[in-house]
Amino acid sequence: MLAAARCIVYRDLLLAVRRRSDVATALLFFVIVASLFPLGVGAEPNLLRAIAPGVIWVAALLSSMLSLGRLFASDYADGTLEQILLGAAPLGVVVAAKALAHWLVSGLPLVLIAPVLALQYDLPASLYGVLALSLALGTPVLSLIGAIGAALTLGLRGGGVLVSLLVLPLYVPVLIMGAGSIELAGAGLGGQGQLLLLAAMLIVAAAFAPWAIAAALRISAE
């Protein structure tokens, strides 16, 4: 069971390494979106400091959603997905591994690069840790919930826009807790409560989302 999961993660990472531009695009999107906001709302430092957590989190959310299309689409197109569905490995484990690989490729780089964006927004250095931690806890939830949407819209026309309509409302709690933890920490109140809630969401999503993803894949691929 674990061997199957390890195999899937290794394979997806290998594919990502072979097609580096896909990974770079999502990351670049994150940086560009976050850089557009000062141009739109003005470069007043106090204002930027106030909107920074929300902007960085919304950019992360959109960037994570942008790469959802790749999650199952190529496997579906070349028939790999059917073999996975027919195979002996439990589907829940396989899709959890795929979501993990998606996070490693699209979520982890955001966690690593977010402090650079925080620099642009003049966030105090003491908040970098909270920012990175909130993203590290929150983006896997985005990958897991997003995978449900990606599985449901597999092979549909206009799937890209549709998936955003399906998953963005479900992302709301993650956004609130993620941005809230940074704001609370910035106000000197400590963001631990929100971070713990994010961790709780991650545990719940990791436990239940694979079932929903597996059910959705079976429906879409039948």
Add this chain to the structure above:
Amino acid sequence: MKWFWYASPETFYPLARRIALACGVAAAALAVAGLYVGLIVAPTDAQQGEVYRIIFIHVPAAWMSMFIYVMMAFWAALGLALNTRLSGMMARALAPTGALFTFIALWTGALWGRPTWGTYWVWDARLTSELILLFLYLGFIALQASIDDRRRSDRAGAVLAIVGVVNIPIIYYSVQWWNTLHQGASVSFTRAPSMAATMFAGMILMALAFWMYSIAVSLVRVRCIIREGG
């Protein structure tokens, strides 16, 4: 009782017509009674004046918007578990009515908010979660509309509805915490619970009318879906 006798669209079709008729008549009668009590019998509110009377539309619509989503998820889950075709059709038929009531609740809330709070919209926890509920309904409808194969469409919608219904309490509480974090809305919904008995009666009558209307309309819609060949 032979529950599964009516699980077939063929046998349900004539039954749906009879129930829809009865519920439609009941909805009209209850709405007339409710509006009479609400607009004429109920006393003018001491603080808000006449404008409060929009409550007789607003509150029942908000109740129904939430209740219909739960019913939709219930039918969807039943359809996934028992593989009955009619369940998926019921979920499909309920969605537009639910979205309509969510929209009415938001719209009347905005019209009520303008004279009493001085603004159409505040980022209050209830308003925000009602807005997200509307997005969930629209996502469900959009997903079902973009899948041509009816069986796949029903089952995909079912998974989405169940994921949504699990998420609704999380969304509601997170929005509430977010709201207290921001300290934003200076107005609050918490009214004194001392409500005149006639006001309460009017609200209950309107809620029942909306309930009957929802049943009637979604059954008519189910009949259309069955005719289309489900």
